[in-house]
Amino acid sequence: MCSVGDENFETEEEKCMPAGGKITLANTKCNKCRENDPIVVLRSKDAYCEACFLAGATHKFKALLGKHKLIRPNDKVLIHHQIGHPSTALLHFLRCGLDLTTHKKLRFDVIFVYVEDNSQFTVDYRKEVLKKIENEIKLFKFVIKFVSFNDYIVNNNKLGDIVDNPDNLTLNEDDKININNIFVSKLNKTNKNDILHIKKRNLLIEIAKNLNCKFILTPEISSDIASQLLGEISLGRGSHVPIDTGFCDDRNQDVKILRPLRLFDMKELAFYNKLNSLDPISIKQTEINPYSSVQDLMKKFVNDLQVNYPATVTTIMKTGDKLAINDNGKQKCQLCMGPILNSNEELSSAESTSFSHWVSTQKPDNSKEKSRQEKYDSILKHYKVSENNNYCYSCKKIEGSIKS
Amino acid sequence: MSNLEITIEFGGGAELLFDNKKAHNVSLPIKNKQWIIGDLLLWIKENLLKDRPELFLQDDSVRPGILVLVNDADWELMDTVNYVIQPKDKILFISTLHGG
Numbered sequence: 001m002c003s004v005g006d007e008n009f010e011t012e013e014e015k016c017m018p019a020g021g022k023i024t025l026a027n028t029k030c031n032k033c034r035e036n037d038p039i040v041v042l043r044s045k046d047a048y049c050e051a052c053f054l055a056g057a058t059h060k061f062k063a064l065l066g067k068h069k070l071i072r073p074n075d076k077v078l079i080h081h082q083i084g085h086p087s088t089a090l091l092h093f094l095r096c097g098l099d100l101t102t103h104k105k106l107r108f109d110v111i112f113v114y115v116e117d118n119s120q121f122t123v124d125y126r127k128e129v130l131k132k133i134e135n136e137i138k139l140f141k142f143v144i145k146f147v148s149f150n151d152y153i154v155n156n157n158k159l160g161d162i163v164d165n166p167d168n169l170t171l172n173e174d175d176k177i178n179i180n181n182i183f184v185s186k187l188n189k190t191n192k193n194d195i196l197h198i199k200k201r202n203l204l205i206e207i208a209k210n211l212n213c214k215f216i217l218t219p220e221i222s223s224d225i226a227s228q229l230l231g232e233i234s235l236g237r238g239s240h241v242p243i244d245t246g247f248c249d250d251r252n253q254d255v256k257i258l259r260p261l262r263l264f265d266m267k268e269l270a271f272y273n274k275l276n277s278l279d280p281i282s283i284k285q286t287e288i289n290p291y292s293s294v295q296d297l298m299k300k301f302v303n304d305l306q307v308n309y310p311a312t313v314t315t316i317m318k319t320g321d322k323l324a325i326n327d328n329g330k331q332k333c334q335l336c337m338g339p340i341l342n343s344n345e346e347l348s349s350a351e352s353t354s355f356s357h358w359v360s361t362q363k364p365d366n367s368k369e370k371s372r373q374e375k376y377d378s379i380l381k382h383y384k385v386s387e388n389n390n391y392c393y394s395c396k397k398i399e400g401s402i403k404s
Numbered sequence: 405m406s407n408l409e410i411t412i413e414f415g416g417g418a419e420l421l422f423d424n425k426k427a428h429n430v431s432l433p434i435k436n437k438q439w440i441i442g443d444l445l446l447w448i449k450e451n452l453l454k455d456r457p458e459l460f461l462q463d464d465s466v467r468p469g470i471l472v473l474v475n476d477a478d479w480e481l482m483d484t485v486n487y488v489i490q491p492k493d494k495i496l497f498i499s500t501l502h503g504g
Binding site for chain 2: 047
């Protein structure tokens with residue numbers, strides 16, 4: 001047995017990772033200014049004082065937008081508003097950025113949209129939530145539009161009304177049933193989630209086009225990105241990881257989706273809101289069985305690991321960021337609109353699987369006249385690469401689950 | 405000796421678990437040992453938390469996703485559950501789980 005390097009580990013205890021030093025108020029000063037007393041600990045190791053923390057958060061937000069130089073002055077930007085700490089922090093980041101009088105001012109026009117998708121609740125409660133959202137946005141002096149996700153799904157992906165007043169949104173008690181009716185019966189939750197996720201993205205792009213916006217900002221944070229990334233890989237969407245989880249999703253030529261909060265974690269934004277005296281709207285939590293779908297399981301996996309290993313999320317993200325699309329295909333998938341990768345002469349892993357499946361469902365040729373090579377050649381002649389190239393690998397598997 | 409008077413606050417949706425009331429002034433009975441946050445969590449479970457304690461507590465601490473601030477500072481600076489509660493302390497619980 002190899003024993004190189006073993007001599008350093010004498011006892012059981014030393015084999016384990018050393019516990020990080022405890023951070024206490026008595027022995028710690030702010031990690032940045034080294035003067036003031038810290039009020040927050042990030043990544044379980046870095047302590048910051050209030051001023052440095054707030055400056056750091058604002059800088060991180062602006063730096064990510066600035067670095068990519070995508071948005072030009074006076075461009076119209078659509079903000080996908082949701083409920084929770086990230087969206088509320090985003091509101092504040094934008095308001096502060098737009099109100100600046102220095103050269104660091106953000107110079108684009110923003111318009112907010114809330115896509116109503118709370119069909120798990122009663123109509124009365126949904127109306128109450130919509131009113132709260134309207135008030136929250138008004139507080140920041142922004143304009144918000146409302147769109148019903150249910151309408152879009154039920155009306156076969158046709159963009160319905162974009163309304164200013166949430167009272168004009170049609171809400172029905174049986175919206176949840178109506179959404180489920182578009183799927184073939186007994187479709188698993190993983191595929192449903194996947195399809196609804198794609199549909200929601202398509203809807204946002206439709207809204208942006210309708211409102212003449214070139215960009216959409218969405219409020220996903222680092223742990224959302226990390227679990228999304230692992231989910232994509234498990235669902236056979238590995239080739240779309242860069243556009244689905246990167247900073248910029250440019251699958252649509254006219255409208256780009258940007259994720260300005262992807263480097264923030266929840267604690268950071270919750271503290272940001274607290275220090276700015278912002279209290280986000282809260283809605284009832286619905287109980288989700290983490291084992292009911294791949295997406296929910298990935299969330300649980302990432303979040304559970306993150307508790308004891310604070311580098312989990314960043315490690316997943318930084319690894320994901322190294323992946324890029326070798327964009328040799330001009331063809332777009334009809335469902336998710338992502339690029340379909342052209343196959344080379346060699347079979348891709350998806351094609352090999354399909355070939356292997358096809359071969360094993362053929363009757364064996366037991367004739368003695370043909371050599372093995374001839375049998376192989378004749379089998380190959382009959383095998384046709386699937387002609388259905390309108391969908392990407394992953395969408396091919398789910399496109400049949402929607403009733404047309 | 406008088407009781408230990410402190411303020412407990414809930415935010416970010418955690419108040420939904422406590423009759424939608426954000427601030428609670430409580431007075432903790434004096435006991436032999438000092439009150440640490442770990443004891444307070446058990447006290448909250450017994451006295452304030454009406455139902456579904458799993459949405460607030462997990463093992464001997466708060467559920468991941470709930471932030472704790474002692475006098476407006478992160479409890480990670482104060483040894484989390486082992487912090488010894490002082491009179492007039494303000495302990496704030498912020499949930500990050502009530503969104504969608």
